[in-house]
Amino acid sequence: DARVTQTPRHKVTEMGQEVTMRCQPILGHNTVFWYRQTMMQGLELLAYFRNRAPLDDSGMPKDRFSAEMPDATLATLKIQPSEPRDSAVYFCASATITWRTFFGQGTRLTVV
Amino acid sequence: AQTVTQSQPEMSVQEAETVTLSCTYDTSENNYYLFWYKQPPSRQMILVIRQEAYKQQNATENRFSVNFQKAAKSFSLKISDSQLGDTAMYFCAFYTQGGSEKLVFGKGTKLTVNP
Numbered sequence: 001d002a003r004v005t006q007t008p009r010h011k012v013t014e015m016g017q018e019v020t021m022r023c024q025p026i027l028g029h030n031t032v033f034w035y036r037q038t039m040m041q042g043l044e045l046l047a048y049f050r051n052r053a054p055l056d057d058s059g060m061p062k063d064r065f066s067a068e069m070p071d072a073t074l075a076t077l078k079i080q081p082s083e084p085r086d087s088a089v090y091f092c093a094s095a096t097i098t099w100r101t102f103f104g105q106g107t108r109l110t111v112v
Numbered sequence: 113a114q115t116v117t118q119s120q121p122e123m124s125v126q127e128a129e130t131v132t133l134s135c136t137y138d139t140s141e142n143n144y145y146l147f148w149y150k151q152p153p154s155r156q157m158i159l160v161i162r163q164e165a166y167k168q169q170n171a172t173e174n175r176f177s178v179n180f181q182k183a184a185k186s187f188s189l190k191i192s193d194s195q196l197g198d199t200a201m202y203f204c205a206f207y208t209q210g211g212s213e214k215l216v217f218g219k220g221t222k223l224t225v226n227p
Contacts, residue, residue, distance in 0.1 A: 033214065043203065043217040055213065089155060099145040099164075099207055101215060103157035 002026045004104035006092050012110045018080040021107045023092030024073055032075045033101065034060075034067055035091040043091070049075065082111045114139045116206050118218035125194045126226050132179075133189045133221050135204030144208035146180065146187045147215070152200040160202070163187065194225045 005024040013019055025032045033048040047057035052069040069075045079086055089108050095101040115138045125131035148160040163171045163180050170178050179188045191198055204218040
């Protein structure tokens, strides 16, 4: 089965450290999304790419978050420096068209 | 802006019975898609069912069906013959090409199926 692969599945880090989350989208999918899930806010879109170009990152705190797609098989989300309020589950999802979006299993980030 | 509201934070149902989860949404668009996603304890977001707004017929997928009321902007999910494996968070979601290419999610309903 084709699937979106995220690494790591879990990450515990100290405040101030850099965190990098990686995503391998489904082969052939040209749209990649990063969502964040928290109890308070639910699922929020952070950024998304189409054909590797960033189209919308308005949901992302610009001072500490960055998202890139160095190639079609890899998307990264980086937080530097991390803060306790960044603790959440981060989902990568990919699609050919948005109404057929497939999610990865998420990275649970804990910043202490 | 599009919004999705799930008014039931938690629900429970006995195994083999039927349960309905509620969802309302707000949009000025005419063409859009609605979804129900299931998130079990494994955290995986699994698409349960999808409805295109231009279709009058309610979507069904095995034990899962929706009641789509476009005028009322309502999109409820009915689970028949509930199974223990249906225990999960259920998220209603909305998508339209009229805005940003993203899914807008409700806050979710936690469903517990009791033996």
